[in-house]
Amino acid sequence: MSEYYRGQEPTLTRGPQGRDVEVLRYRDQEDLRKHIRKTIHLGDSSQRPQFDQRVAPPFADGDSSVAGIGAGRAKSREHNGSSGGTTMPSPGFTALRDQVFALYAQRAWQEALVLLDQVTPAWFAPAEAASIVFWQTCFLALLGRSDAALDTLEAGLQQGLWWAEQRLRLDPDLRSLQGLPRLEAVIAACRARCAEAGRHVQPARLVAEPPDHTQPPYPLLLALHGYDETAAAALPAWAPVAAHGWLVAALQSGQLAGMAGYHWMDEARTQRDVRQHLDALAATYPLDLGRLAIGGFSNGGRAALLLALTGAIPATRVISVGAMLRDETLAAIDWQARGSAGAPRVLWIVGDQDTALLPRLTGQAEVFRQNGVDVTVQVVPGLGHALPPDLASRVAAWLQGDARGS
Numbered sequence: 188m189s190e191y192y193r194g195q196e197p198t199l200t201r202g203p204q205g206r207d208v209e210v211l212r213y214r215d216q217e218d219l220r221k222h223i224r225k226t227i228h229l230g231d232s233s234q235r236p237q238f239d240q241r242v243a244p245p246f247a248d249g250d251s252s253v254a255g256i257g258a259g260r261a262k263s264r265e266h267n268g269s270s271g272g273t274t275m276p277s278p279g280f281t282a283l284r285d286q287v288f289a290l291y292a293q294r295a296w297q298e299a300l301v302l303l304d305q306v307t308p309a310w311f312a313p314a315e316a317a318s319i320v321f322w323q324t325c326f327l328a329l330l331g332r333s334d335a336a337l338d339t340l341e342a343g344l345q346q347g348l349w350w351a352e353q354r355l356r357l358d359p360d361l362r363s364l365q366g367l368p369r370l371e372a373v374i375a376a377c378r379a380r381c382a383e384a385g386r387h388v389q390p391a392r393l394v395a396e397p398p399d400h401t402q403p404p405y406p407l408l409l410a411l412h413g414y415d416e417t418a419a420a421a422l423p424a425w426a427p428v429a430a431h432g433w434l435v436a437a438l439q440s441g442q443l444a445g446m447a448g449y450h451w452m453d454e455a456r457t458q459r460d461v462r463q464h465l466d467a468l469a470a471t472y473p474l475d476l477g478r479l480a481i482g483g484f485s486n487g488g489r490a491a492l493l494l495a496l497t498g499a500i501p502a503t504r505v506i507s508v509g510a511m512l513r514d515e516t517l518a519a520i521d522w523q524a525r526g527s528a529g530a531p532r533v534l535w536i537v538g539d540q541d542t543a544l545l546p547r548l549t550g551q552a553e554v555f556r557q558n559g560v561d562v563t564v565q566v567v568p569g570l571g572h573a574l575p576p577d578l579a580s581r582v583a584a585w586l587q588g589d590a591r592g593s
Contacts, residue, residue: 279310280311280312280315283306283319284318287302287303290302292540296326296329297330299322299326300327300330303319303322303323304323308343313347313348313447314445314447316343316346317343317349317445318445320339320342320343320348321343321350323336323339324336324337324339325358325360325361326360327339328361328362328363328364329360331363333363333364333367336361337367337369337370337373340370344373344376344377348446349376349377349380349381349446350377350445350446351377351381351445352377352378352381353452354415354445355370355373355374355377356374381443384443385443388441388443389441390438390439390440390441390463391418391439392418392436392439392464392468393436393437393439394434394437394468395422395425395426395429396429396434397430397431397432397434398429398430401432403472404472404473404475405432405433405434405472405474406432406434406475406478406479406480406586407433407434407468407472407475407476407478407479407480408425408428408435408436408481408482408582409461409464409480409481409482409500410422410424410425410435410437410438410481410482410483411440411451411461411481411482411484411486411488411490411491412437412438412440412449412484412487413484413485413509414448414452414485414486414487415444415445415448415449416449416484417439417447417448421437421484421487422435422437424484424574425437425482425578425579427580427583428579428583428586430583431583433480433583434468436464436468438460438461438464440457440460441456441460442456442457450486451483451486451487454490454493457493457494458494458499458500461499461500462500465500478504479500479501479502479504480504480586481494481500481502481504482505482506482507482534483506483507483508483510484508484510484574485509485510485572486510487510488508488509488511489507489510489512489513491506491510492505492507492510492511492512492533493516496520496522496524496530496531497521502531503532504531504532504534505531505532505534506533506536506585507534507535508574508578509536509541509573510544511535511547511551512551517551517554520558522559529559530558530559530560530561531560532560532561532562532563533561533562533563534565535548535563535564535565536565536575536578537564537565538566538569538570538571538572538575539566539567539568539570540569540570540571541571541572544572548564552564563585565581
């Protein structure tokens with residue numbers, strides 16, 4: 188997590204009409220008072236965001252939408268918690284994940300498997316255990332041990348774990364398992380469990396408010412999480428922009444990607460969910476929607492680009508981190524869809540180690556420019572498929588400079 192916010196584990200508070208509402212408590216390291224809000228149910232006025240007036244101590248924590256582990260590919264980052272929750276991964280899991288991703292980037296598959304074999308998934312929360320079992324499966328498949336990979340998945344199923352069908356079918360690390368009857372049986376079982384879990388999912392959001400001295404109306408930054416992530420995982424990286432006078436809302440999709448993660452793959456539902464979030468925020472805060480920005484990482488960055496370029500939301504600025512549009516999507520864009528509103532300005536951030544995106548980014552940025560889009564590209568040295576540690580300062584500087592130039 189960033190140095191700016193460190194969140195405690197969520198607690199359940201009895202909300203209006205006896206409903207349970209999660210309240211996340213955060214501390215701002217610079218002692219700027221911020222309220223962190225979460226809305227569970229969209230369109231339900233009785234479910235107003237709940238405030239927590241106490242400041243909790245810090246929590247000690249040390250377009251590749253569906254793809255392989257590590258650099259250049261977005262792998263599972265499932266988080267502790269139940270469907271609909273926005274909890275953070277545990278410290279031990281975060282350290283393990285970072286080690287696994289580093290070994291994957293080095294193609295050190297056997298070494299990664301040895302590391303994971305020393306871990307007992309039962310030590311972790313269910314969603315974290317599902318990630319560990321999935322990583323083991325991927326490494327075994329990459330090493331050509333298909334039977335052992337399927338044994339691992341089946342053992343995970345017996346422990347009550349499951350994975351999204353999309354991940355099991357489309358992850359390139361599992362290409363050698365495709366079409367095998369045993370994998371099809373695992374997918375069928377996972378599909379049933381996912382459908383049951385999906386019945387209880389609702390979109391959610393977390394909001395970081397600007398300092399008290401900020402004069403309304405507020406400019407608004409919407410932040411979309413990556414594939415199989417949550418609003419709580421996304422918020423710490425984007426929240427410091429609030430110190431510059433922006434209202435920052437980390438949105439959580441209602442589309443389930445795993446045991447505790449979400450995605451933005453269904454474009455129609457993504458439009459509907461984000462629009463509902465925007466309407467609810469506009470009804471709660473005095474907003475300057477002429478200064479509406481939307482950003483996201485990976486799957487969320489791709490969704491942010493589409494929402495703005497198609498005019499689905501009236502964003503004037505887009506921040507895309509580790510994401511780009513598919514070629515067929517780019518070819519189908521109606522560049523006049525925004526009408527008199529004109530094209531949004533785009534900040535594209537990508538790591539120089541993000542080998543799946545970087546080679547194609549220059550060409551795609553040029554297509555944007557040819558169609559009237561003002562594009563700024565920042566290539567971050569040493570960064571793979573991840574958020575840069577200085578994301579908020581990059582975004583705030585660009586937004587401030589962009590505002591002066593507009």
